[in-house]
Amino acid sequence: MDERQHVEQCMEIIDTYRGGYFNGRPWLRDAFESIPRSHFVPDRVWWPERDTDGLYPVFDRTADPERWLEAVYTPTAALITQIADGKISPKDGPTESSDFTSSISCPAVVVQMLHHLDPQPGEKVLEIGTGTGYNAALLAHRVGAGHLTTVEIDPSTAEQARATLHIRDAPAPHVFVADGEGGYTPHAPYDRLISTACVQRIPPAWLEQVKPGGVILTPVATPFGDDALTLLTVDDVGHAKGRLVAAVRFMRVRSQRQRRPWRELGWPRLPDFELTAGPDGQSIRQS
Numbered sequence: 001m002d003e004r005q006h007v008e009q010c011m012e013i014i015d016t017y018r019g020g021y022f023n024g025r026p027w028l029r030d031a032f033e034s035i036p037r038s039h040f041v042p043d044r045v046w047w048p049e050r051d052t053d054g055l056y057p058v059f060d061r062t063a064d065p066e067r068w069l070e071a072v073y074t075p076t077a078a079l080i081t082q083i084a085d086g087k088i089s090p091k092d093g094p095t096e097s098s099d100f101t102s103s104i105s106c107p108a109v110v111v112q113m114l115h116h117l118d119p120q121p122g123e124k125v126l127e128i129g130t131g132t133g134y135n136a137a138l139l140a141h142r143v144g145a146g147h148l149t150t151v152e153i154d155p156s157t158a159e160q161a162r163a164t165l166h167i168r169d170a171p172a173p174h175v176f177v178a179d180g181e182g183g184y185t186p187h188a189p190y191d192r193l194i195s196t197a198c199v200q201r202i203p204p205a206w207l208e209q210v211k212p213g214g215v216i217l218t219p220v221a222t223p224f225g226d227d228a229l230t231l232l233t234v235d236d237v238g239h240a241k242g243r244l245v246a247a248v249r250f251m252r253v254r255s256q257r258q259r260r261p262w263r264e265l266g267w268p269r270l271p272d273f274e275l276t277a278g279p280d281g282q283s284i285r286q287s
């Protein structure tokens with residue numbers, strides 16, 4: 001299959017099985033079709049599942065271009081681009097370490113997140129976690145490169161993303177090396193903020209830097225294993241309120257890697273959830 005066929009197949013699967021996230025978002029369909037994901041995926045990446053030898057395999061564009069391209073357009077596979085903050089390199093080959101610290105998120109989740117973020121042309125957007133720069137390129141296509149700020153905490157990852165974004169034949173967004181938990185003050189305020197790294201607690205700087213009525217979309221850690229993609233609207237007194245819209249899995253922002261007690265994070269205690277089962281099915285509610 002050539003790249004165009006991979007793109008079409010990937011979009012069809014996202015459309016069919018993943019809630020029609022392109023629906024009502026013609027700009028997103030256009031961005032996904034016109035910005036090759038392959039441009040952003042490094043030549044050597046780890047596949048996110050262990051092989052039969054118990055190691056995470058490396059897919060190499062030069063050694064096996066077809067397998068690499070298939071991985072790039074697998075709708076539900078994030079490709080791992082960094083392990084242990086760069087202490088292990090894809091050049092070292094397959095690894096047993098699952099200390100994933102950077103990736104290109106899977107196409108289905110990228111599309112799902114941009115659907116929920118719903119950025120409008122000309123809005124100012126802040127992305128936390130530039131990674132490869134792929135999501136930044138999709139966002140820039142919608143809001144305009146000059147309206148997008150993206151921050152990455154890892155200097156070498158940011159440098160690589162900057163280079164990748166600049167060699168494209170399209171205006172490149174601003175990429176800064178910064179701890180995104182502090183937002184990015186020089187370009188604030190923002191209409192929308194999207195984090196592609198997971199938080200346990202919404203950083204106060206995000207509430208300060210998003211305009212009243214603006215939106216924060218971020219994965220939030222939950223006591224249930226998966227993270228919850230959470231869509232919040234900021235009010236005019238520095239609070240944000242919203243819903244958990246989907247189950248996702250993301251890497252943690254660096255300074256929130258250590259897990260804090262759930263009760264400190266505002267979660268209901270697990271005994272507060274009530275499960276009722278019957279012949280017709282079951283329901284689970286907060287009691």
Ligand SMILES: C[S@@+](CC[C@H](N)C(=O)[O-])C[C@H]1O[C@@H](n2cnc3c(N)ncnc32)[C@H](O)[C@@H]1O
Pocket residue numbers: 101102103104105128129130131132133134135136151152153154157178179180181196197250251252253254255
């Ligand atoms: C899932 S990857 C991002 C994927 C990326 N958006 C893409 O399109 O390739 C998460 C990224 O968040 C970065 N990160 C983690 N903590 C951060 C922080 N506090 N501030 C900014 N970036 C952070 C990681 O280094 C990693 O590159």
